[in-house]
Amino acid sequence: MNRQAQAAVLFLTGGAILHAGLTDLYLRYVKAGLRPLLLAAGVVLIATAIATVWYDRRERRTRTDAHADSDPHSDPHSHAHPHDHVHAHREPGIAWLMTLPLLALVLVAPPALGSYSAMRTGTALQKQPWGFADLPAGDTVRLSLVDYAGRAAYGHGRSLGNRRIRTAGFLAMGSDGTPYLVRMALSCCAADAQPVKIGLTGHTPTVLRPDTWLEVTGTYTTKRTKDPVNEGVIPFLDVTDAKPIKAPRDPYDESWNG
């Protein structure tokens, strides 16, 4: 790949990264906190592309000037060619691979991880050494799925009582047909995303399509099961009401990042 093509790839990659960082696209792949770094990287890549073209042009101009000024045959050691040896280096062929993520990001923009990954990975619910804060007052309490799962599994529902809980996640189906509501928890990028799962029981919706986002309302139940993948605890929620919702802006739960 020669330098003009490299400049083009750098420019497009920088543009794609900037675009992903300026829209919510980047949230499908990395944590929200990486945004400033992404934007900075995009700017640097574009600057590199511009600098490459700029120095390439300047170099060519000085060379043409030098050719016009002096007869190169009579003065082979002329210092008018200070940059020539740069071209001598074989430009890395491996650089062509940089077009793959570019194409993937621009043309496909794959979705956030969903039920397929969720059911292949064990639930990542962590035991917390500190207790659970009291629930806020009010009729129905809105909890994140990870929060509910933690309270239900390790607090044995003591902090939940008979309160009505509302939480959201996407659907995934167990191999035995149990519907699970899942939220992927992420600490850096989608490669380390891990699911936190709760089982749904009670008035579950009749039509269950994996990967649809649901907002469910229900109460704590003592029913629980073990994740077949890593034997982690999966608590259940006794559902009274469920309605489909739009996927949230950030599809991943990032509460671990503080």
Place this chain on the structure above:
Amino acid sequence: MTTTDTTPPGVEDRETDGAADGRTDGRTDGTTDVPGGPKGWQFNSPLVLTMLLLAGVVLQDPLRGALSAPVTQSWMTVFVAVIVQALPFLVLGVMLSAVIAVFVPPSFFARALPKRPALAVPVAGMAGAVLPGCECASVPVAGALVRRGVTPAAALAFLLSAPAINPIVLTATAVAFPGEPRMVLARFVASLLVACAMGWLWHRLGRADWLRPPERPSWEGQGKGAAFWGSVRHDVMHAGGFLVVGAMAAATLKAVVPADWLGYAADNMLVSILALAVLAVLLSICSEADAFVAASLTQFSLTARLAFLVVGPMIDLKLFAMQTATFGRGFALRFAPATFTLAVLVSSLVGAVLL
């Protein structure tokens, strides 16, 4: 304009003339890097690039169809995620390495590091604590240090310790293991020990000819600006290409290999340590995030999980690819297995003592 350094000047002139009238014979480097004059019939990289992008746009719908299967979708997501996550750190490392290559004189490192390599190794290992970031940043920086005349043993100790013992990674480890503060200490001690041991091992056994950085343009005789941006461009494209290889491997593992085979390995102490060490190599997770993954591998002992945390930042598929890019294949093929073995041994020992 397209000659190698060894080409006599006469040939250069002939080629310059040749390029002007469209002649391309005599080119030895195989690239189509001819800035002088367009050549309509010839495949040159901008043309190939344009065709590639156009083909992608035209075939968008069939491509989307093929990519809508859950396996390919999650493969693509992980692939893109690894690249997007690593790029800022790669760019940071590449800029630092360009600064070292262009603006920091070699004499600085001669003064900053102890003269004796045996002493320079632990100093460089500890210096790894100040490079905040993950392993993608440390590879180009270590490469620049070697080219700037730092003794390879010290640069390698820095390469191995930087991603594992910097404050961000240690904080993440503490957050991921809230009930186990000793895990942070164990990770710090084991990583630093392995980094220094590898440095000393290289000092005793390493041979300079194993460490053959691939040819790269020399930046001498250019303006500082041209040299800086040339170095950034070259390193981003070069290391980035290898990063793509590593990301593809990691995505394949994550999307295709079932996770429950791990359950069988957890029972036996030795097997579990080896299994998690191998998993760390295959998964190629960023060192800032691996503690959270380790924390969720609850069926494994703490020592096995320590091995995961020590091996991962030092050697994984992505790093192996990037080390090949920076130091050459002959180096990476020797360095990677040695690092792996030593990391497993040291983390087992440290785990036995501390955990």
